[in-house]
Amino acid sequence: MLPPGTGLPFTLLGLAWGGVGLLGLLYGAGATASWLTGHGWHVPPLRAAAVDRLLEGGPATLWPQVPVGLVWSLAAIAVLAVGAPVLVAAARLQRGQRERSLERSLSGGGRLVAMTPHGVAERAPRLRVSLQATPVRRIAPRDAGVPLGRLGRRGPELRASWEDVQLAVMAPRAGKTTSLAVPAVLDAPGAVVATSNKADLWAATAALRAQDTDEPVWVFDPQGIAATPRTWWWNPLRGLDTVEEASRLAGHFIQEVRGDKNGRDFWTSAAHDLLTGLLLAAAAGRRPLDEVYEWLNDPVIPTPAMLLREAGHPAAAASLAGRQNGAPETRDGIYETARTAAQCLRDPRIMAWVSPDQAARVRLDEFDTARFASSRQTLYLLSKDGAGAAAPLVAALTDRVMRDAVRVAERRGGRLDPPMVVVLDEAANVCRISDLPDLYSHLGSRGVVPLTILQSYRQGVRIWGEPGMDALWSAATVKLIGAGIDDAKLAEDLSRLVGEHDVSVRSYSYGSRQRSDTTSLRRERILPADKVRALPRGTALLLATGNPPALLRLTPHYASTRADAVATAVRAADGLLAERMSQLPNNRQEP
Known part of the structure; x- marks a missing residue:
C-alpha cells in the first residue's frame, strides 16, 4: 500500500x-x-x-x-x-x-512437519509393526497415513497418521466425497468400511479396491442404490447373548426417533428398553429378526418373555412382562414408538439381507465381521435417507465391525496392522451410531481410523445433541472445515481458534515543511468469521492436535495421479448400474 x-x-x-x-x-x-x-x-x-x-x-x-x-x-x-x-x-x-x-x-511456520510425507513415515513404524524393518525413505505414502490435502499452492501433501481420528464438516458439493472419501478409500492399506447414501463412492473405488487388494468387496445395498445383487447376508442377532449387546443393537433403531433428545425422553427410553428385550429374546430363541416386528404388533404375546426365561434372563423377562402388563395407554404408546423406530423391519427387501431363512434357500455366504477386521477387504454400506430406510442396520453393521476390529487389535497386542479405515460419509443420515463421540476417544489407539463427514456442525447436534457433538469435536484429533460454513457461531469459534497475528500499521503526521511517519503493531484476526464463511471451494481449514492451523488445498480424485483409472472405473460402474436398473421391474430391487 x-x-x-x-x-x-x-x-x-x-x-x-x-x-x-x-x-x-x-x-x-x-x-x-x-x-x-x-x-x-x-x-x-x-x-x-x-x-x-x-x-x-x-x-x-x-x-x-x-x-x-x-x-x-x-x-x-x-x-x-x-x-x-x-x-x-x-x-x-x-x-x-x-x-x-x-x-x-496459515502455513504453520514449518511446524506441520509431523504431517508431511516424511513426518508421517517416521511415525508409521511405531504404529505398524510390519513397517519396523522398513527404512523410512522406502515407506510408501499410503502405508504412512490418510491423505488430507496439499499445504498451499506448492506445499507438501499432508496426511493424518494411523492414530488420528478425523472429522470433516463441509457443505454439499464442497468436495467431501471427491476430495476426502475417495482418496481415503483408495489409499487404505488394510480393510475399509465406507458408508453413503449415494452410489458415487462405490462407483469410484469398488473396482479399484478389488484390483489393488485382490480380496472380496462386499456391498450392503438393501434399497438398491447401486442395484447390487444380494450375494451374502449378515445376521445382526449373532453373538447377541447379553443385555448390553441387545441394548446396543436396539439403540441403532431408537436413534431413528431420538433426534437430539439424547435419551431424556420417556417414550424413546421405554421403547429402547422394549426393543432390547425383544431382540435378546429373538437371539436367545434363534428366531429371525423378522419375528421381532411381529412381536411389536402384538403387545400381549407371551413368547418373547418365555424365551428370555428359558435362556436364563429372568430380569429381562420380568421387565418385558411388566411392559406388556402396564397401563394400556402407556403400553400402546411405547410399542408405537418402538414400531416407528424399527420401520425398516417391515420392508421385505431390507429383511432379505438379514434373514437366515431366505439366505438358506439360496445358499448365501454369511458375512463374518471378526474375520473382516484382519483382512484387506472392503465393505460398502448404502442406505437411503428418511423413515423406513436401512440406516439402523447400516449403523449396526458398522458398529459391529469396528468393535470386532478393536477386539482383534487387543488380542494382537493393541493395534491392527494394517489399520482399518472407516469412512462415514453422510454419517448423520445413514450411520447414526449414538456413542460415536465416545468411540472416538479410543479407536485411534487400536488402529481403527474413522473419518466422519458431516454437512454442518448443526447436523451433528441434531443426531448427538450439543454435549455429544462437542465431545466428537473435541475427541477428533484432525478436523477439516471446508467451504459453505454458514453457522455464525461456528465461524466465530473457528476464527478464535485460528488466532491472531501482528499487522504493521504506518501512520503519518505533517508539520511545517516536514513529514514524519511511525510504524506500530496491531493484533488482528488471521481469519475473521466472514472469511471462514467465504472459504473457497477446494480448500479446507485444518485443525490438528498439537499443530498450528493450516489452509489446505484439497486434491479431488479427478486431479490426482489416479485420475484416469478412477474415471475409467466410474464409467464402467455407471454402465453396470444402468444395465442393472434396466433389468429390475419398476427400477426396484427384488428381495
Whole structure:
C-alpha cells in the first residue's frame, strides 16, 4: 500500500499514459472505419494540431467521409478487447495475492512437519509393526497415513497418521466425497468400511479396491442404490447373548426417533428398553429378526418373555412382562414408538439381507465381521435417507465391525496392522451410531481410523445433541472445515481458534515543511468469521492436535495421479448400474 502523499504522481502518470492509449485506440478505430467504408487505410499524422482538431470536433474532422457512429463503435470494441483482459488479470492478481497472504499466515511456520510425507513415515513404524524393518525413505505414502490435502499452492501433501481420528464438516458439493472419501478409500492399506447414501463412492473405488487388494468387496445395498445383487447376508442377532449387546443393537433403531433428545425422553427410553428385550429374546430363541416386528404388533404375546426365561434372563423377562402388563395407554404408546423406530423391519427387501431363512434357500455366504477386521477387504454400506430406510442396520453393521476390529487389535497386542479405515460419509443420515463421540476417544489407539463427514456442525447436534457433538469435536484429533460454513457461531469459534497475528500499521503526521511517519503493531484476526464463511471451494481449514492451523488445498480424485483409472472405473460402474436398473421391474430391487 502506498503511503499518503505518494499516490498522486503515480495517478497522474497513469492518467497520462491512459489518455495516450485511448488516443491510439481512437486513431486505429478511425483508420479501420475508413478502410471498411472503401476510403482506404487513412491515418492522419499524429501531431498536436491533429489532436486538437480531434478533441474539438470529434472523428469527423479527421475522417470526414466516414460515419462517426462507426468510428465510435469500433473504438468501444477496441477498449473492451484491451481493457477486459487487463481488468480480469488485475482481479486475479489481487485475489491471488490475498490467497497467498492467507496461506502464509496459515502455513504453520514449518511446524506441520509431523504431517508431511516424511513426518508421517517416521511415525508409521511405531504404529505398524510390519513397517519396523522398513527404512523410512522406502515407506510408501499410503502405508504412512490418510491423505488430507496439499499445504498451499506448492506445499507438501499432508496426511493424518494411523492414530488420528478425523472429522470433516463441509457443505454439499464442497468436495467431501471427491476430495476426502475417495482418496481415503483408495489409499487404505488394510480393510475399509465406507458408508453413503449415494452410489458415487462405490462407483469410484469398488473396482479399484478389488484390483489393488485382490480380496472380496462386499456391498450392503438393501434399497438398491447401486442395484447390487444380494450375494451374502449378515445376521445382526449373532453373538447377541447379553443385555448390553441387545441394548446396543436396539439403540441403532431408537436413534431413528431420538433426534437430539439424547435419551431424556420417556417414550424413546421405554421403547429402547422394549426393543432390547425383544431382540435378546429373538437371539436367545434363534428366531429371525423378522419375528421381532411381529412381536411389536402384538403387545400381549407371551413368547418373547418365555424365551428370555428359558435362556436364563429372568430380569429381562420380568421387565418385558411388566411392559406388556402396564397401563394400556402407556403400553400402546411405547410399542408405537418402538414400531416407528424399527420401520425398516417391515420392508421385505431390507429383511432379505438379514434373514437366515431366505439366505438358506439360496445358499448365501454369511458375512463374518471378526474375520473382516484382519483382512484387506472392503465393505460398502448404502442406505437411503428418511423413515423406513436401512440406516439402523447400516449403523449396526458398522458398529459391529469396528468393535470386532478393536477386539482383534487387543488380542494382537493393541493395534491392527494394517489399520482399518472407516469412512462415514453422510454419517448423520445413514450411520447414526449414538456413542460415536465416545468411540472416538479410543479407536485411534487400536488402529481403527474413522473419518466422519458431516454437512454442518448443526447436523451433528441434531443426531448427538450439543454435549455429544462437542465431545466428537473435541475427541477428533484432525478436523477439516471446508467451504459453505454458514453457522455464525461456528465461524466465530473457528476464527478464535485460528488466532491472531501482528499487522504493521504506518501512520503519518505533517508539520511545517516536514513529514514524519511511525510504524506500530496491531493484533488482528488471521481469519475473521466472514472469511471462514467465504472459504473457497477446494480448500479446507485444518485443525490438528498439537499443530498450528493450516489452509489446505484439497486434491479431488479427478486431479490426482489416479485420475484416469478412477474415471475409467466410474464409467464402467455407471454402465453396470444402468444395465442393472434396466433389468429390475419398476427400477426396484427384488428381495
